[in-house]
Amino acid sequence: MSAEANSEAPTQAVENLKLENGAEASKSPVPQNSGGTTFEENFKAFAKFGDPKSDGKLITLSNSDKWMKQAKVIDGKKVTTTDTGIYFKKLKSQKINITNYKIFLNDLAKNKKLDVEEIKTKMGNCGQPGHHGVGVRKIFK
Template sequence: MSDSVENGSPAAATPPSEGLSALKIDAGAEGTGSSGPASPASPAGAGSFTASFKAFSKFGDPKSDGKQITLSQSDKWMKQAKVIDGKKITTTDTGIYFKKHKSVKLGLEQYKAYLDDLAKNKKVDVEELKNKMANCGAPGVSSHAAGKAASTVDRLTDVSKYTGSHKQRFDESGKGKGIAGRKDLPDQSGYVTGYQNKDTYKAH
């Protein structure tokens, strides 16, 4: 009898205790989430900044692991977040303070130190700066600015509107002719200039 109790009790006792501890952990996790609504809010802001950092550090670099960001990626991020406005903060400023770290790429903590330095010297609130950067969306282009920029780019790159020497650099389809469009290359085919029946002669 005692054997059966002894044999049965450890087996029976362990699963409930494990179950209870698991329930306590779950309850604790729920408790922390529900008890303090203010506490998850701040990590969420930090999380979105970190997520944006990761996204922009991979922008234009498929081999990047998202842990380090370059100056050009950072500038792209700041322009999209309207931190670089060309007045208060310019790309010259970002270049100066980025290069102080003597590294081509900065990790997240280094990057935060860089932002602190930049904000302090440009007399800008670093938290406001980070908030803008956290909420600027995924790498790409903002809709309103994109519409204007796209139409401007389309207009400036429409080769059918080119005149003068620029017109000579593209064929009818808009493809660049390369060196032939920039230099007068001598025709070495053996035909005189303007000959209409070029390449029609068949050798017998």
């Protein structure tokens, strides 16, 4: 088998993959969001997490911390729950909307010398709440 023919086989195999639900796998060279969600969708999901009455428009510090831990933004070194508490409380509210949440993230990133877009990317890519981490039950199955 020639080297050229050999290098085509894996590409064709990947292009022919099917997902479990029968949809075709993306052929895009751009990496796909592993969580299948955006920052805004995750905001709503984490805002609702653990509160059946929530409409997903306001998030608490507790749920924000859960989200940031799952996204590995809170690492216990550079960013801690003490840090998030300080900057969240500056907004003088128990729950904040997405506009104020972005202000919170900008303030946190600026003071911790981090890239806010990198933080948002991590938070958008971390998946739905409760799906990752040791000892966490999968609640959506």
